[in-house]
Amino acid sequence: MSKHGKKYVEASEKVDRNKLYSLDEAVKLVKETSVTKFDSTVEVAIKLNIDAKKSDQNLRGSFVLPNGTGKTKRILVIAKGDAATKAREAGATYVGDKDMLDKIANEAWFDFDVIVATPDMMPELGKIGKVLGPKGLMPNPKTGTVTTDVVKAINDINKGMIAYKTDSFGNIHAIIGKVSFDEAALKENLNYVVTTVAKAKPASVKGVFINNITIASTMGPGIRLDKNTFDI
Numbered sequence: 001m002s003k004h005g006k007k008y009v010e011a012s013e014k015v016d017r018n019k020l021y022s023l024d025e026a027v028k029l030v031k032e033t034s035v036t037k038f039d040s041t042v043e044v045a046i047k048l049n050i051d052a053k054k055s056d057q058n059l060r061g062s063f064v065l066p067n068g069t070g071k072t073k074r075i076l077v078i079a080k081g082d083a084a085t086k087a088r089e090a091g092a093t094y095v096g097d098k099d100m101l102d103k104i105a106n107e108a109w110f111d112f113d114v115i116v117a118t119p120d121m122m123p124e125l126g127k128i129g130k131v132l133g134p135k136g137l138m139p140n141p142k143t144g145t146v147t148t149d150v151v152k153a154i155n156d157i158n159k160g161m162i163a164y165k166t167d168s169f170g171n172i173h174a175i176i177g178k179v180s181f182d183e184a185a186l187k188e189n190l191n192y193v194v195t196t197v198a199k200a201k202p203a204s205v206k207g208v209f210i211n212n213i214t215i216a217s218t219m220g221p222g223i224r225l226d227k228n229t230f231d232i
Contacts, residue, residue, distance in 0.1 A: 014029065023225065024229075027187050030186070033223070034218075041177075043217075044193055044213065049209055052167070058166045060166070065193070067185040070177050076095075076112040077095045078097055090154040097124070101128055105131060116146075119147075195230060195232055
């Protein structure tokens with residue numbers, strides 16, 4: 001088992017593992033406990049009270065953070081004709097159709113972060129689903145990445161659209177910004193993510209829906225939040 005570095009140890013000493021922090025306290029602390037030399041990403045992990053084996057209890061969707069993510073995403077649009085033209089005009093990083101899919105399949109090309117596709121291109125995308133799926137790159141209507149309105153999808157992604165889904169343990173992980181964000185921006189983003197997830201509670205889930213909420217910066221210690229600090 002590898003040991004944590006000196007900076008992590010010092011940072012973790014600032015966090016009381018037995019305490020549930022308020023929104024204000026947690027955001028202030030996540031900035032103080034950043035251990036990287038670069039501008040760390042801040043993420044939230046939300047543990048849900050669901051049975052991940054039941055499809056009707058799993059969540060999948062997307063939302064646009066009020067203050068963005070602080071990250072620029074490389075967008076590949078798979079479309080033809082007018083949709084492709086509009087995608088180029090909207091600033092997509094790459095635009096193409098079967099040529100791009102062949103490049104992915106034959107050259108293991110993955111110089112992009114997200115794929116947006118028009119519905120008519122999904123049969124072609126399905127042929128390389130085994131390649132894209134494991135990397136989390138397969139477009140999906142639920143996350144707004146399969147659409148006839150490619151311009152809106154591109155704009156939403158550039159504004160800070162986050163695609164999310166529950167993992168096999170019933171957790172949702174999402175970026176809420178960068179350590180360089182001011183506290184107000186991080187708090188607004190975090191509150192938006194938590195309340196949006198809370199509103200997506202499946203009808204088949206009874207009782208408590210959100211078990212716990214934790215935030216952390218890249219390679220920084222986890223900070224547990226008091227759920228009562230949110231209006232959920």
